[in-house]
Amino acid sequence: MDKEVQIGNLKVKVLRDTCIGAASCVAFAPTVFQLDDERKAVVIEGANETAEIIMMAAQSCPVKAIILTDATTGEQVWPN
Ligand code: SF4
Numbered sequence: 408m409d410k411e412v413q414i415g416n417l418k419v420k421v422l423r424d425t426c427i428g429a430a431s432c433v434a435f436a437p438t439v440f441q442l443d444d445e446r447k448a449v450v451i452e453g454a455n456e457t458a459e460i461i462m463m464a465a466q467s468c469p470v471k472a473i474i475l476t477d478a479t480t481g482e483q484v485w486p487n
Pocket residue numbers: 421425426427428429430431432433440447448467468469470471472473
């Protein structure tokens with residue numbers, strides 16, 4: 408099961424099976440995403456970043472492997 412990390416009001420999750428290690432999320436938000444030993448993006452525990460930057464990073468993913476959910480409403484905000 409893919410781990411979900413809450414940052415501010417966003418819950419951030421990377422679909423490991425979908426991620427191709429393109430690392431554009433890391434380029435946009437290096438404080439939030441890093442590549443692990445298998446070159447899959449993982450969300451850094453305790454990361455602190457704005458929703459705008461996290462959204463830009465998610466939108467930059469060529470395979471839409473980053474799922475963002477509004478922690479208050481439970482609504483998926485990306486991909487939408
Ligand atoms: S941009 Fe997408 S495919 Fe690339 S490392 Fe991040 S989550 Fe994986």
